[in-house]
Amino acid sequence: MEPRKIIHIDMDAFYASVELREQPHLKNLPVVVAWDGPRSVICAASYPARRFGLHSAMPVATAKRLCPQAVYIPPHFTLYREISQQIHTIFRRYTDLIEPLSLDEAYLDVTRNFRNIPYASQVAKAIRADILAETGLTASAGVAPNKFLAKIASDWNKPDGQFVLPPEKVAAFLATLPAGKIPGVGKVTQQKMQRLGVHTVGDLLRFERGELVNLFGKWGYRLYDLARGIDNRSVKPSRERLQISTEITLPEDLPLADILQQLPHLAEDLWQQAERKKMQFRSITLKLKTADFRILTRSQTFSSALPDAAALLAAARQTAIRMPAGDATYRLIGLGVSHLEPIGQQIALWQENE
Structure with missing residues (x-):
């Protein structure tokens, strides 16, 4: 069976980048997208703001202690959604197998693409170039044989980069990949893994499927597959919903x-x-x-x-x-x-x- 060619596109600091596009004089300043209130949390932080430790979901009160000079801009969801639709129009030039994850990221199956481009890496590069030319925003991309690997790869050369993980390099890549990079592994799970001597994805290969199920519940089944680079989920195009x-x-x-x-x-x-x-x-x-x-x-x-x-x-x-x-x-x-x-x-x- 021919390996699938999956691209994960992830816009770089999307909300913050949109605001900086609208107000370019703030480009090199630490910009935070959030309502300015005692109980507010950060929606997005620009890359200069991230150097101060600011990140999404951080309470604004904490952010102000870490970076008093940050510029706060309230979110404009209508604008973000309009630009997201513009980006999806670009996606549809290449494939109709598009699975949105949020306003700023999506999976694309380009195993067969409308432009008959032979390599998925070339498709990703063309999409990123179109996004930059038409929106003024940068995107990062991961290219891999499945969704799990593509999502990890898209974070590898951020911002404004892409990373290609061909099937023959998957095993070596996962052997040294920190276990915390697995989507869904948070602090608590990571601490449990460390107690078990699991520091990399490759370390999970020591465990049989049943052992992982006993240790992590139903999620153990998925961990067993992911440690071997297996993810059979298809890219599911969005459909009109009754909500x-x-x-x-x-x-x-x-x-x-x-x-x-x-x-x-x-x-x-x-x-x-x-x-x-x-x-x-x-x-x-x-x-x-x-x-x-x-x-x-x-x-x-x-x-x-x-x-x-x-x-x-x-x-x-x-x-x-x-x-x-x-x-x-x-x-x-x-x-x-x-x-x-x-x-x-x-x-x-x-x-x-x-």
């Missing part, structure tokens, strides 16, 4: 209380999406993904449409109370709405259905 949603994948695992600080950003983005689509909604769903890829969801349906963004945020926080307490950490948080109706009907006071 509107938004989500954030964070660079590190966080406890529940910390990850819920992203709710104001998600609620604002979601409300703006609904307004642009001229839709109102009666149901919301909160989604969390744990470090071992378990998905937790909680939903609520109301007797009438939620009237504004503040009501949406309040409903999301109310829904979050139903998430299980404990020591789990989370890598992704998402918020979605359904039971969509066109705006135009009178919006009654909303209350939760029993």
